[in-house]
Amino acid sequence: xxxxxxxxxxxxxxxxxxxxxxxxxxxxxxxxxxxxxxxxxxxxxxxxxxxxxxxxxxxxxxxxxxxxxxxxxxxxxxxxxxxxxxxxxxxxxxxxxx
Amino acid sequence: xxxxxxxxxxxxxxxxxxxxxxxxxxxxxxxxxxxxxxxxxxxxxxxxxxxxxxxxxxxxxxxxxxxxxxxxxxxxxxxxxxxxxxxxxxxxxxxxxxxxxxxxxxxxxxxxxxxxxxxxxxxxxxxxxxxxxxxxxxxxxxxxxxxxxxxxxxxxxxxxxxxxxxxxxxxxxxxxxxxxxxxxxxxxxxxxxxxxxxxxxxxxxxxxxxxxxxxxxxxxxxxxxxxxxxxxxxxxxxxxxxxxxxxxxxxxxxxxxxxxxxxxxxxxxxxxxxxxxxxxxxxxxxxxxxxxxxxxxxxxxxxxxxxxxxxxxxxxxxxxxxxxxxxxxxxxxxxxxxxxxxxxxxxxxxxxxxxxxxxxxxxxxxxxxxx
Numbered sequence: 001x002x003x004x005x006x007x008x009x010x011x012x013x014x015x016x017x018x019x020x021x022x023x024x025x026x027x028x029x030x031x032x033x034x035x036x037x038x039x040x041x042x043x044x045x046x047x048x049x050x051x052x053x054x055x056x057x058x059x060x061x062x063x064x065x066x067x068x069x070x071x072x073x074x075x076x077x078x079x080x081x082x083x084x085x086x087x088x089x090x091x092x093x094x095x096x097x098x
Numbered sequence: 099x100x101x102x103x104x105x106x107x108x109x110x111x112x113x114x115x116x117x118x119x120x121x122x123x124x125x126x127x128x129x130x131x132x133x134x135x136x137x138x139x140x141x142x143x144x145x146x147x148x149x150x151x152x153x154x155x156x157x158x159x160x161x162x163x164x165x166x167x168x169x170x171x172x173x174x175x176x177x178x179x180x181x182x183x184x185x186x187x188x189x190x191x192x193x194x195x196x197x198x199x200x201x202x203x204x205x206x207x208x209x210x211x212x213x214x215x216x217x218x219x220x221x222x223x224x225x226x227x228x229x230x231x232x233x234x235x236x237x238x239x240x241x242x243x244x245x246x247x248x249x250x251x252x253x254x255x256x257x258x259x260x261x262x263x264x265x266x267x268x269x270x271x272x273x274x275x276x277x278x279x280x281x282x283x284x285x286x287x288x289x290x291x292x293x294x295x296x297x298x299x300x301x302x303x304x305x306x307x308x309x310x311x312x313x314x315x316x317x318x319x320x321x322x323x324x325x326x327x328x329x330x331x332x333x334x335x336x337x338x339x340x341x342x343x344x345x346x347x348x349x350x351x352x353x354x355x356x357x358x359x360x361x362x363x364x365x366x367x368x369x370x371x372x373x374x375x376x377x378x379x380x381x382x383x384x385x386x387x388x389x390x391x392x393x394x395x396x397x398x399x400x401x402x403x404x405x406x407x408x409x410x411x412x413x414x415x416x417x418x419x420x421x422x423x424x425x426x427x428x429x430x431x432x433x434x435x436x437x438x439x440x441x442x443x444x445x446x447x448x449x450x451x452x453x454x455x456x457x458x459x460x461x462x463x464x465x466x467x468x469x
Contacts, residue, residue: 009133009158013174043174047158051178059157093157 002033002078003088010048010091014041019088028083030062031074048091063090102424103168103466104432105149106440107136110458112151114169117453121430121444124453130172131163138205138419138462141168145213146466150232152203152218160202162218164232175232179203179220182239188222189251198222198242205419207262217288219259223250223276225288238288241274246293246310253277253313253332260418261317267324273342278313281329283342294342298331315358316418320367328370328397330360330418335372337397348397353384359421363446364429368396371423371431371447373416381436382413390433392447406450407441414439419462426467434460 022036081087104115111129139151190196209215261275313332329336349355363369414437424430438457
């Protein structure tokens with residue numbers, strides 16, 4: 001079970017409180033986690049990444065284990081603590097605007 | 099007993115304002131979608147309980163929300179707006195080719211007779227349609243792919259399709275307006291389009307009388323006189339008597355003919371409302387006095403409406419989609435400001451009162467008259 005932390009606006013949109021948990025079949029990559037997340041919460045489609053290209057939205061970042069994974073290849077494996085469920089995968093709205 | 103429901107889109111959420119037919123006492127909802135930009139929300143003429151809202155943010159992109167119970171509850175529906183085929187380019191601000199890129203939905207126009215059919219005007223300018231209650235969207239590409247499309251340029255706010263008029267009298271006739279391409283008409287339900295800008299004159303473009311390139315801010319039509327259109331252009335208030343075939347200026351005695359919204363009285367096709375703004379660089383009312391101007395002659399002769407509106411120290415703007423009229427016997431007129439005020443006049447503009455004073459900047463105002 002992968003733990004995912006959503007930014008506040010997306011928790012409201014997905015109608016969840018706190019972390020969400022998703023099952024990821026096969027290798028645990030950023031793409032696989034986001035695919036599972038969007039399958040469980042269809043309202044999130046298009047809010048984190050482009051629906052066609054899969055490209056991350058410019059003001060969204062991906063963190064885990066004190067690392068910025070935003071620019072990592074989407075099919076690279078996520079860190080073992082994320083796979084093991086001891087650390088969450090963080091989807092973050094970039095600090096911008098006012 | 100009739101009642102009204104005013105749908106207000108703001109920079110930080112949507113609000114629903116309700117009153118009985120007297121329009122004196124108002125209930126103001128808590129914000130829906132707080133923190134999100136709500137460019138527009140509008141109810142279906144065929145089913146007033148069906149509402150659509152355009153919700154967007156710079157972080158998380160575009161969403162479309164739908165309510166089936168008059169705004170009490172909402173559900174997100176489809177938000178994929180994909181241009182048909184290879185979208186090509188339009189002109190960027192510096193005149194270079196720029197790929198067509200979807201940014202947001204500016205305006206939602208529900209069908210006149212089918213609650214599940216709704217049109218969306220988007221930035222970069224394109225017209226989309228849903229026939230399943232907003233679950234899926236497809237482009238009507240005939241507008242964007244008009245031969246003039248590669249020459250269109252954005253206005254300061256982006257290249258937005260902001261006005262959609264569905265002509266009740268003539269099935270298949272639609273009007274759309276794009277900043278800064280101009281006005282367009284379709285007579286075949288949006289399949290093909292023609293520019294309808296003859297008579298417009300814009301000093302800020304190389305050929306002031308060009309077929310396209312005009313910064314049209316808003317168009318309004320009265321359903322009882324569908325061939326008459328009123329337009330607030332970047333500068334100039336214009337009128338067409340032949341469904342856009344030609345336009346003539348009706349700015350008349352307005353103190354300035356710059357502005358954004360324009361609307362028509364629900365029962366008097368010759369009564370028109372505008373909100374003059376000082377200039378394109380000074381987006382506030384002349385002299386700090388907020389005045390709606392009304393013409394009862396279809397333009398040219400305008401009277402200032404001031405009762406109940408601030409007549410000093412007022413430096414707000416009224417955006418293009420932020421004026422609406424109800425259809426009660428005594429026509430109500432509504433507008434919202436960038437300062438967060440929403441004003442109502444229950445007597446066709448003779449006097450005004452604020453419904454609410456401290457909302458976020460108002461982007462759009464629509465009103466539903468409920469029986």
